[in-house]
Amino acid sequence: MRIVIDVLIVLSIFFAFAGVVGLLRMPDTFCRMQSSTNVTTFGVLFVLIGGFLYALFYLHNGEMMVKCVILAVFYFVTSPIAGHAIAQAAYLHGVRSEKKMACDAYGEDLKKGPPQPQSAEEPAAEAAPAQDETAKEESET
Amino acid sequence: MKKANGAAVVSTMIVCYIFWLLVTGQIVEFFYGEASWQILAAGLIVSFAVALFSARFFIHDDTFFLANPIHILKLIGYCFGTFMIELAKANIDMAKRAFSPKLPANSGIVKVPVNLDKEYAQAMLANSITLTPGTITMDMAEDGNGQLYYYIHWIDVASQDPEEAGEMIKGTLEKGIGGIWK
Structure with a gap:
């Protein structure tokens, strides 16, 4: 059992290392964020599983097992939300890659909308259901 | 923002209380029969107060959806089955990308339809x-x-067509999630 725990923790260290190497080598902000998800998924997951098994077989500590599970649940529920927020805020603030992107659908759609980038999505999101309602009314009449 | 109804408050309170029991370690004492009812009651009151203010952010429809064990089993099956396989594939691919000397990165933003x-x-x-x-x-x-x-x-933008890119990014994930939340 000790070997399994050690293998899990070494795997976790490997993925965290890969993530950090990517973080330092990637060319622009968004690619760096992509690489950092390597750390935040398998890096965290394996070390928590290893800690869970260690608490189960060596420490016999129920509280610590439960805390490993809770940490994993909360971590996996909350960390992507920070990912969305940082990526979107960076884009709207004007961070762009030095190389040209292969395609940029988000920028094209922002240009089509109102000129202020911050308020571009909310009117569009609100306008869409309104149009639907008018369309339904027309079809009913 | 919709007003919270009673059922939403109750379900949020139950979830808060369970997490409070787990985080504070009360659940372990509870199983050994050492938990004092005063502490448990205090936790219940506090989780009710929290639920009263926060229920309208969490629960909008289908209040007791997760009370059905089949749904919970499907959710766990998705988290540990479908999602883990995708996660493993993507993690290994990303680790290879980080260590490869040429640093292949052909990044871009694609627009993908979701059903x-x-x-x-x-x-x-x-x-x-x-x-x-x-x-x-x-x-x-x-x-x-x-x-x-x-x-x-x-x-790595392999395809700029919305349908095809969507199939490559989220094909299996969307099917799995669509099976849970019908």
């Missing part, structure tokens, strides 16, 4: 995509016809 109606399903799909290394959901928007789109930053 899920429930709010929870949409949130869960967006979070699953962000957790997968190589893709980050940046924003969601609806077009005039009510079709929902995600804007996804993708590190």
Whole structure:
């Protein structure tokens, strides 16, 4: 059992290392964020599983097992939300890659909308259901 | 913002109370029969107060959806089955990318159509995509016809066609989530 725990923790260290190497080598902000998800998924997951098994077989500590599970649940529920927020805020603030992107659908759609980038999505999101309602009314009449 | 109804407050309170029991370690004492009822009652009151203020942010429809054990089993099956396989594939791919000397990065933002109606399903799909290394959901928007789109930053743009890119990024994930939240 000790070997399994050690293998899990070494795997976790490997993925965290890969993530950090990517973080330092990637060319622009968004690619760096992509690489950092390597750390935040398998890096965290394996070390928590290893800690869970260690608490189960060596420490016999129920509280610590439960805390490993809770940490994993909360971590996996909350960390992507920070990912969305940082990526979107960076884009709207004007961070762009030095190389040209292969395609940029988000920028094209922002240009089509109102000129202020911050308020571009909310009117569009609100306008869409309104149009639907008018369309339904027309079809009913 | 919708007003919270009673059932939403109750279900939020139950979830808060369970998490409070787990985090403070009361559940262990509870099993050994050492927990004092005063502490348990205090936790219940505090979780009710928290639920009263926060229920309207969490629960909008289908209050007791997770009270059905079949749904919980499906959710666990998705988390440890479908999602883990995708996660493993993407993690290994991303680790290779980081260590390769040429640093292959052909990044771009693609617009992908999504066919899920429930709010929870949409949130869960967006979070699953962000957790997968190589893709980050940046924003969601609806077009005039009510079709929902995600804007996804993708590190290796293999296809710029929305349907084909969507199939490559989230094909299996969307099927799994659509099976849970019907």
